[in-house]
Amino acid sequence: MNKNKSTEALLVASDEKRDKKIYQAGFIPGWIGEGGLKPEPIHEFNACSWSWHKGKKLLHSAAKSIDSRVAERRNIRMANTANQKRTTLNTIHTSYQMVAPGEFARAHRHTVNAGRLILESSGAFTTLNGEKVYMEPNDIILTPNWVWHGLGNDNEELGAFWVDFLDDPLVSSLKTIFFEVRDEDYEAMEENHDSPYHIKWRDLDKELENLDSGVDESHGHRIKLDTTSIPSMDLFMERFDDKMKTRAIKSTANHIFVCVEGSGSTQVEDTSFPWERGDVVAVPSWKSFSHHSSVKSTLLEITDQPLMELLGWYRSSV
């Protein structure tokens, strides 16, 4: 007999009577089944991707049958392909959302921190604590913990679309979700051109073009966005030159990438996920990934790295 097996048998002698008594008293024997500690993290979520081309078509058809009063719920969830998951990853979730032409949804607030990357908008707005903020393509709007936000679209012909990103899987697992709804008078509302929660694409694009620092081989040309109001997530814009291949990274942080412009692919271990504008790629923690641009491209990076750092669990292979 194998020496290890005989040692194990000696250490955990089989005794059904003993185990039955333990179960009957409301306990579980710690020596039965798998232990909780592993040498390295094993992620139950898969790396996966979603197509904006498909998402937009599906939202268009949903616009006809979902009442405008609940337009804030007209979203299609990017559920992970791992068995029975309803969220994208275990701490961050993403959805595609639409507001139909001429539509105004009620406002709400929640303890979940969230943000939206605008894919299409020509006259659509988010209300933030009672002020209107108009959104342009590639802008980012943050809707932090307990900030009132509503949405509407002055454009009578064109819908508006965006990618929502939220920390709701995390807040849900911590049992700290609160949610409220209210009606707002959007017509009487003041416009805010300089909201601290509005990150404008024209500023980001200019900053990326004028970066003094050279190319970071893991991230391309990269800037960190001001997201102090949503402490569970960091956001970055990464710009890659034509046909750039980044150095692979592996870390204990979750990552979600949204293609803002260009095209290319993200290699996650053995699988390549192609992307073009609006597509989303989810990379669970402790899986090695790298990006490969076909043309000059920009990705929005969303990560829970600040949480891992705060709690002392951030580890990285680079």
Ligand SMILES: [Fe+2]
């Ligand atoms: Fe919300």
